[in-house]
Amino acid sequence: MKKPELLVTPKSVDHIKALIEAGADAFVIGEQKFGLRLAGEFNVNDVEQATTIIHEAGKKVYVAVNAIFHNDRLDDLDDYLKDMQRIGVDALLFGDPAVVMAVRELGITIPLHWNPETIATNWFQVNYWNERGAKRAVLARELSLDEVVEIKENANAEIEVQVHGMTAMFQSKRSLLGNYFLYRDEVMEIENRKENKNMFLHDKERKNKYPIYEDLNGTHIFSPNDMCLIDELTELFEAGIDSLKFDGVLQTEGYITTVTNCYRQAIDAYFDNGEDAYDEMKDELLEKIEEIQPAIRPLDTGFIFKETVY
Amino acid sequence: MLQLIENEKIRKVVNGKRVITKKPELLAPAGSLEKLKVAVHYGADAVFIGGQEFGLRSNADNFSIEEMREGVEFANKYGAVVYVTTNIFAHNENMDGLEEYLQAIEGAGVKGIIVADPLIIETCRRVAPKLEIHLSTQQSLSNWKAVKYWKQEGLHRVVLAREVGAEEMLKMKQEVDIEIEAFVHGAMCIAYSGRCVLSNHMTARDSNRGGCCQSCRWDYDLYENVGGEEKALFNEGDAPFAMSPKDLKLIESIPHMIELGIDSLKVEGRMKSIHYIATVISVYRKVIDAYCADPDNFKIKKEWLEELDRCANRATASAFFEGEPSYKQQMFGFHAPKMKWDFAGLVLDYDQTTNMVTLQQRNYFKPGDTIEFFGPEIDSFKMEVGQIWDEEGQEIEVANHPLQIVKFKVDRPLFKFNMMRKENK
Numbered sequence: 001m002k003k004p005e006l007l008v009t010p011k012s013v014d015h016i017k018a019l020i021e022a023g024a025d026a027f028v029i030g031e032q033k034f035g036l037r038l039a040g041e042f043n044v045n046d047v048e049q050a051t052t053i054i055h056e057a058g059k060k061v062y063v064a065v066n067a068i069f070h071n072d073r074l075d076d077l078d079d080y081l082k083d084m085q086r087i088g089v090d091a092l093l094f095g096d097p098a099v100v101m102a103v104r105e106l107g108i109t110i111p112l113h114w115n116p117e118t119i120a121t122n123w124f125q126v127n128y129w130n131e132r133g134a135k136r137a138v139l140a141r142e143l144s145l146d147e148v149v150e151i152k153e154n155a156n157a158e159i160e161v162q163v164h165g166m167t168a169m170f171q172s173k174r175s176l177l178g179n180y181f182l183y184r185d186e187v188m189e190i191e192n193r194k195e196n197k198n199m200f201l202h203d204k205e206r207k208n209k210y211p212i213y214e215d216l217n218g219t220h221i222f223s224p225n226d227m228c229l230i231d232e233l234t235e236l237f238e239a240g241i242d243s244l245k246f247d248g249v250l251q252t253e254g255y256i257t258t259v260t261n262c263y264r265q266a267i268d269a270y271f272d273n274g275e276d277a278y279d280e281m282k283d284e285l286l287e288k289i290e291e292i293q294p295a296i297r298p299l300d301t302g303f304i305f306k307e308t309v310y
Numbered sequence: 311m312l313q314l315i316e317n318e319k320i321r322k323v324v325n326g327k328r329v330i331t332k333k334p335e336l337l338a339p340a341g342s343l344e345k346l347k348v349a350v351h352y353g354a355d356a357v358f359i360g361g362q363e364f365g366l367r368s369n370a371d372n373f374s375i376e377e378m379r380e381g382v383e384f385a386n387k388y389g390a391v392v393y394v395t396t397n398i399f400a401h402n403e404n405m406d407g408l409e410e411y412l413q414a415i416e417g418a419g420v421k422g423i424i425v426a427d428p429l430i431i432e433t434c435r436r437v438a439p440k441l442e443i444h445l446s447t448q449q450s451l452s453n454w455k456a457v458k459y460w461k462q463e464g465l466h467r468v469v470l471a472r473e474v475g476a477e478e479m480l481k482m483k484q485e486v487d488i489e490i491e492a493f494v495h496g497a498m499c500i501a502y503s504g505r506c507v508l509s510n511h512m513t514a515r516d517s518n519r520g521g522c523c524q525s526c527r528w529d530y531d532l533y534e535n536v537g538g539e540e541k542a543l544f545n546e547g548d549a550p551f552a553m554s555p556k557d558l559k560l561i562e563s564i565p566h567m568i569e570l571g572i573d574s575l576k577v578e579g580r581m582k583s584i585h586y587i588a589t590v591i592s593v594y595r596k597v598i599d600a601y602c603a604d605p606d607n608f609k610i611k612k613e614w615l616e617e618l619d620r621c622a623n624r625a626t627a628s629a630f631f632e633g634e635p636s637y638k639q640q641m642f643g644f645h646a647p648k649m650k651w652d653f654a655g656l657v658l659d660y661d662q663t664t665n666m667v668t669l670q671q672r673n674y675f676k677p678g679d680t681i682e683f684f685g686p687e688i689d690s691f692k693m694e695v696g697q698i699w700d701e702e703g704q705e706i707e708v709a710n711h712p713l714q715i716v717k718f719k720v721d722r723p724l725f726k727f728n729m730m731r732k733e734n735k
Contacts, residue, residue, distance in 0.1 A: 068471075068502055069453045071478050096452075097459035118507050118518065119399045119448075124429035142510045143401070150402045169511050170526075172501045173473040173630070176553050179637035180532065184548060193534070199543070201530035201551060206512060209533075219553075223511050296535060308514050310521030 003271045004236070005060070005243040007160065008260050009039035013050050015253045020053075022257045023264025026060035026243070028093065032215045033073065034080055035064025035093065036117075037168050039248040039256070044080070048087050055088075062091040066115050067217055068171070069096050081108050093138070100132055111135040113160070117168060118142065123154035130157040136242065141167040141227070145304045149239045158242035163229040164259060165247035166211065167302065170221035177214050197250055200296075209296055211250055222250065227302040230262055230289060231282040237270050258292055317483075320571045321605070330602035334568055334575050337393075337491065338591050341580035343373065346381045348584040350390045351727045352686055353595030357385060357392055358424060360580060363411055364396040364404070366448075366520040375414045382419035391421040396434075397446035399427050399504070399518040412438040422466065426504060435464070442466040444491065448504035448518070453478070454485040461488040467573065472498050472558070475630045479570050489573040494560040495590055496578025498629065500526050500553045500640075527554045549643035556639050559626035561618060562610055564597045567631075569605075585653030585672070588729055589621040592686060617690070620651040620731065654681060655730040658715070660723060667720045675732050676708040683720070685728030693720065 008024040010016045016027060029042040029050055042050060047063060054061040063084055069077060077098070084092060085108050092108075094100065095116030103112065114120065114129040115138035126137040136158035139148060152159045177199065181189040193199065197213040201221065208224035229236070236244065246263060248256035262285045270278035293299060320332045338354035340346035349357050359381065360372045373381065373394075382392045394415050398404065412434050415423065422442030425431055426449050434441055444467040445451060445460050452471045460468050467489035470479065474492070482490060499506060507517055508525040515521030529550035532543040544550065558578070560567070567575060575598070577590055593614050601608045627639035652673045659668040675681065677695050684690040700706050701715045709716045 068450050068505070069456070070474070071453050071481050074453055074455055096456055098453050098455035101455045101459050117505070119426070119504055121399045121401050121518070122405065122427070122429055123402060124400075124405065124432070125427065128428040128432065140507075142507050142516070147402055154402075167507075167511070169508050170501050170506045172553065174500065174553075174555075174635060174640075176500075176640075177532075179640055180551050180642070182637040183640070183642050189543070196534070198535045200533055200535060202533055203512070203528075203530055208512070210530075212532075221508070295538070296540075303510070306514060308510050308516040308519075308521065310516040310519035 001237070001271065002240065002242075003267060004241055006260065006263055006267060007062075007243050007245040008256065009246070009248040010050075011040035011248070011253050011256065013042070013046055013053065015040065015256070016050055016053055018253070018257045019260055020057045020059060022261040023268075024059065024260050026062060026090075027054055028062050028064055028245075030064035030093075032217060034067055034077060036066050036095075036171070036217060037220055037249050038064060039251070044083050044087075047084070047089065051087050051089055060090040062093055062113060063089045064093045064115075065099050066093045066095040066117075069098050074098060074102070078102055078106060081106055084108070084110060091136070094134075103133065113138060114157075115160075121147075123151040126151060126155045126157050126159070130155075136160055138162075138245070141223075142303050142308065144307060145235055148241070148304075149235065152239045152241055160243035160245055161236060161241050162227060162247055162302075163233065163236070163244045164227055164263065165245075165251070166226050166249060166297070167223040167247075168220055168249075169210070169223055171218055173218040175214055176219040177212065213250075223302075225298045225300040225302075226293070227304075228286070228289060228299040229301060229304065230266055231286045232301060232304065233266055233270070233282075234275060234278065237267075255292055255294075259289055262288055317571055320569065327604070328606050330568055330605055332568075332571060333598065333602045334572055336591065336594055336598055337574045337576040338587060339496075339577060339580040339582065340381070340587070341372070341582070343377050343381055345580075345582075345584050345587055346392070347384055348727060349587050349591055350385050350388045352588045352591040354591050355390055356421075356574070357381075357390065358395055358576075358580075359392060360395050361411065361415065363407065364398050364400070364430065366395065366397055366518075366522070375418055378415065378418040378420060386419070392419075393422045393424055393442075393444065394420050395424045395446070396430050397424050397426045397448050398520060399448070400429050401519070404519070405429065408433050409437045412441065416441050424469065431463070431465070444489075445469060446503075447471055447493070450502040450504050452502075454482040457482050457486045457488060457490075461486050467491055469493075469576070471502060473502060473630050475633060476563075476566060476570065479567075479572065483571050490571075491574035491576050492567065492572050492631075493558055493578055494564065494567070494575045494594065495558055496582075497557050497624070498555060498578065500555045552640065552642050554641040555629065555635070556625045556627035556641055557622070558629050559618070560628055560631055561593065561597060561615065563628060563631050564594070565601050565605065565608060568598070568601055583653055584656070585729055585731065586621045588727075589617060589684075592684070593618045595686075617684075621649070621653075623649045650734055651682070651731040652734050653729065654732040655709075655716075657683075657685070657724045657726060657728040657730070659726065660720070662723060665719050665721060666717050667724050668715065668717050669730060671709045671711065671714040671716055673732060674708065674710050676710075679732055681730050681732050683722075683724060683728055683730050685725055687725045688722070688728060691722060 113136040114134035211222040338349035416438035426446040509517040532551040655669040
């Protein structure tokens with residue numbers, strides 16, 4: 001059996017070095033003008049520098065160009081794609097078909113990963129986008145384990161699944177926080193908090209707290225819990241999932257590094273020493289994560305063991 | 311300022327007078343067979359309906375294949391067409407039965423499907439090639455290059471994301487030769503459609519398969535987290551954080567959309583009443599017809615705008631068509647229902663010799679109430695209700711049974727499908 005890739009989201013160029021130490025195999029970076037909800041902001045120079053470091057370590061770097069594009073960003077997208085080609089990153093994450101078009105027009109040879117988040121829900125779509133150039137599909141977080149496994153069994157592309165971190169639930173083009181402060185005639189509050197990503201919505205009925213922030217792409221709202229599958233990885237290993245992702249958006253560098261290392265240990269235990277070795281250590285790894293887990297962010301297993309109705 | 315697209319397909323000059331040669335389709339929602347008939351009768355060129363599978367709005371009545379066939383026959387008599395929404399993002403388990411379903415829709419005479427998932431696009435092309443394929447707004451289509459992508463994939467039409475503005479539509483039309491459908495009226499998502507799973511996370515109901523519980527319409531409290539301390543960002547008595555958008559209303563932008571060459575103007579609302587559909591469709595019908603007949607002397611009439619307000623139960627705004635929406639296009643704080651008129655009855659028959667209307671009751675009314683009749687064949691008029699009789703000819707003091715058949719005297723002629731509304735005091 002092939003070891004799955006451990007994919008993480010660094011916050012800075014320096015952070016990448018720590019994450020290589022901690023055992024990450026691959027990295028998602030980029031900037032908000034082209035990519036959605038990134039853990040860190042990396043301009044083109046940063047990407048170039050990061051790529052050098054990552055490639056020297058024999059690891060992979062993927063750049064997010066998965067924004068929902070409007071006409072006004074298409075010209076800049078072309079330039080950006082050419083920059084990425086020159087730098088030689090290992091993959092481009094996309095959701096918008098405009099990226100597929102631009103890549104074809106410009107003769108970009110970087111592999112594509114299809115990552116539209118919420119709508120990647122069945123294996124037919126995976127194969128559809130594979131025929132149009134996607135080497136990998138990143139599945140929606142709102143799928144059950146059975147659905148994930150069935151997709152992998154029928155997919156012609158690599159499959160990436162999130163195993164840890166929060167889930168983006170919502171993207172509006174509107175400035176929802178700004179509008180709330182404007183409505184209350186508190187323009188200063190917007191200025192004071194523009195760069196802060198520490199706000200949340202309290203849902204009293206469900207006792208949930210949903211992180212919320214604004215950027216170039218609009219307003220983003222996140223799940224109240226952090227997904228954590230550190231002790232539930234066996235079936236994903238057996239299914240042969242190609243990449244396990246830890247999305248570190250809105251987490252600290254220290255947290256991301258520690259959690260990355262826990263997943264490294266889990267993957268190595270299973271693949272180097274067998275299922276029993278993993279079973280023996282998984283509770284300990286979970287405890288380790290629980291120790292550093294922020295009180296405001298309960299852990300759960302996402303939709304892996306939860307069905308949705310409609 | 312109207313932006314004109316240079317295109318002789320949209321307009322020409324006849325005897326020194328400009329006329330619009332490309333009239334856009336007026337597309338209405340129809341949650342049931344009755345609503346379909348009303349929409350077509352009141353002037354829709356096309357209706358979109360939901361079937362019993364593969365569509366969003368799992369709470370709507372939705373059509374059986376037999377009802378679709380009947381709906382298509384009714385619509386075709388008026389020269390109108392029917393589209394079926396099959397716009398879920400499927401999970402693996404939803405793949406079963408898709409081929410048979412699409413073939414049945416095709417067999418019922420439906421013109422096209424509105425679809426988001428490539429699974430359904432590709433399956434339709436393979437098993438039901440006579441159906442047109444329209445890309446749903448669930449694909450958040452926001453730029454001309456993506457429009458070009460779907461054109462190359464062989465789609466007949468794209469429905470744009472609701473976040474697309476006039477200038478962006480102009481560029482899409484210039485760059486790509488494909489039919490464009492845009493929303494003009496009704497409730498809308500505040501998120502990019504398809505990119506919201508609040509409902510999944512809050513209530514385990516899948517929004518992209520029709521289970522949306524409308525979490526975006528709820529109130530929340532906004533806090534900030536400062537070093538582990540939770541600090542409220544509101545004071546006692548402040549309106550809570552809300553993300554509910556005002557409903558879309560682009561009645562005054564219709565001329566601009568026509569000049570841009572938008573192919574289909576879409577009204578949202580498969581869950582709305584026949585009164586709502588009749589009112590909205592008839593007003594948009596009048597505006598489109600008046601503008602196309604004489605664009606240079608067109609002026610929107612105050613009475614059209616007032617008429618449209620009669621069925622509005624929420625505040626309205628222009629959203630992204632006219633530029634980025636401000637906070638004034640959202641609903642904050644307490645919002646009382648705005649409806650000034652209630653739908654009170656549907657005309658079944660009118661006897662010219664006795665001046666007696668036969669009406670199906672849709673809301674409580676009694677002698678002395680001020681009511682208004684409207685419909686495509688008549689000019690709206692108000693009157694006071696006199697004596698009322700039931701089906702057996704017994705005089706009644708009040709019409710208070712839903713769907714009860716009643717009769718009373720109306721001096722002016724009425725026609726089947728005309729509607730009666732009552733002022734809400």
